[in-house]
Amino acid sequence: xxxNAVSTTSTWAGGKSPFKVSYGKLMMWFFLLSDAFTxxxxxxxxxxxxxSFPSADEAMMEQVRQDIPFGTDVHHMFEHTEGGFVGxxxxxxxxxxxxxxxxxxxFNHFPGHHLHWPLMFVSLMTLILILSSVTMxxxxxxxxxxxxxxxxxxxxxxxxxxxxxxxxxxxxxxxxIGEGAKLYTNPFGPVTFxxxxxxVTGFHGFHVLSGVxxxxxxxxxxxxxxxxxxxxxxMVEKTGLYWHFVDLVWVFVFTFFYLI
Amino acid sequence: xxxxxxxxxxxxxxxxxxxxxxxxxxxxxTKGLWKTFWVLLxxxxxxxxxxxxxxxxxxxxxxxxxxGVVKAAFIVYSFMHLTFEHKGLKMSIVLPMIFVVYLIxxxxxxxxxxxxxxx
Numbered sequence: 001x002x003x004n005a006v007s008t009t010s011t012w013a014g015g016k017s018p019f020k021v022s023y024g025k026l027m028m029w030f031f032l033l034s035d036a037f038t039x040x041x042x043x044x045x046x047x048x049x050x051x052s053f054p055s056a057d058e059a060m061m062e063q064v065r066q067d068i069p070f071g072t073d074v075h076h077m078f079e080h081t082e083g084g085f086v087g088x089x090x091x092x093x094x095x096x097x098x099x100x101x102x103x104x105x106x107f108n109h110f111p112g113h114h115l116h117w118p119l120m121f122v123s124l125m126t127l128i129l130i131l132s133s134v135t136m137x138x139x140x141x142x143x144x145x146x147x148x149x150x151x152x153x154x155x156x157x158x159x160x161x162x163x164x165x166x167x168x169x170x171x172x173x174x175x176x177i178g179e180g181a182k183l184y185t186n187p188f189g190p191v192t193f194x195x196x197x198x199x200v201t202g203f204h205g206f207h208v209l210s211g212v213x214x215x216x217x218x219x220x221x222x223x224x225x226x227x228x229x230x231x232x233x234x235m236v237e238k239t240g241l242y243w244h245f246v247d248l249v250w251v252f253v254f255t256f257f258y259l260i
Numbered sequence: 261x262x263x264x265x266x267x268x269x270x271x272x273x274x275x276x277x278x279x280x281x282x283x284x285x286x287x288x289x290t291k292g293l294w295k296t297f298w299v300l301l302x303x304x305x306x307x308x309x310x311x312x313x314x315x316x317x318x319x320x321x322x323x324x325x326x327x328g329v330v331k332a333a334f335i336v337y338s339f340m341h342l343t344f345e346h347k348g349l350k351m352s353i354v355l356p357m358i359f360v361v362y363l364i365x366x367x368x369x370x371x372x373x374x375x376x377x378x379x
Contacts, residue, residue: 015276016273017283019346019348020346021346021349022281022282022283023278023279023281029349029352029353030352033352033353036360037359037360040360040363041363044360044363044367047364047367048370049371049374052371052374055316058315058316102316104311104312119308119311123304123305123308130297130300130301130304131297133339134294134297137293138290140341141289144285145287230270232282234285244335244339245340247339248331248332248335252328254304254307254328255327259311260321
């Protein structure tokens, strides 16, 4: 018996991995658990602030939906109104500090035209992030079969998807800020509405950005053959866990900020 | 533990070296992954349709959050492979989520007093 020999009879006596998982992957899971708590606090906090205000009056909202149906050219319609579409909503009392704005009237832009397309752009962003999650998991699967070329291809597609999502978010923020949304004021409703929007989507967006950076590092390592030499592509799986988590958080950001 | 002059077998369960040990990877195919993609897409479309067809209410919010939890479960079990992990790891990740349920219950009770604060 060597000096280093340890008992392998009991699960927790040492000498083997109790969860049959590598150290790095286990720590990634625990980190994601802690990050899930962070985002839960932000989103539950958002829910609490949101419901300390009443919603927009439903009869008023019905009238707005009748006056401005899906696909209306709002730029043309409110050309002569000061402040355009947003100014009109403020004048009519649809946007006011006393109640929370309906997301369909705030997030109604789409690149390339001025038509009223409520929630369509954020749906597209969701689709982009889900698709990049699929390409990520395909990279993990290719790594399990030690197919270097496939891992490279799917990692590249995932990175492109990440940049597309970040581009969409930058465009949406620019639109939102251009309409007067700031951390300390906004024309849509209570101050906390825009402040929390920037805080939470910004925190998520920064996660996406760091995810893209990590994915680029893994992509370069894959090209250099680092994992081929190591004998396994577990690093791809670990960064994949992070990337899927970012997608998971987006599911709830979408639910809380754009639906509720 | 392996001697450092000899090459280390990274999959060796008998002579385990925690700094390099990693279980042998197995592919579970791509069929289930694509199924998850279609489920996520369908539920997101359902979200948007419900938003425009169902009048706003707390019940509708609960439905949206429920659909979100279903989507999250598909992501965690399929994309993140939790379904193929050891039972102990599964429980270590899923059971602590009870704290989030606690936080929601706590806030539902406490936040009703926020109406008395002027902010």
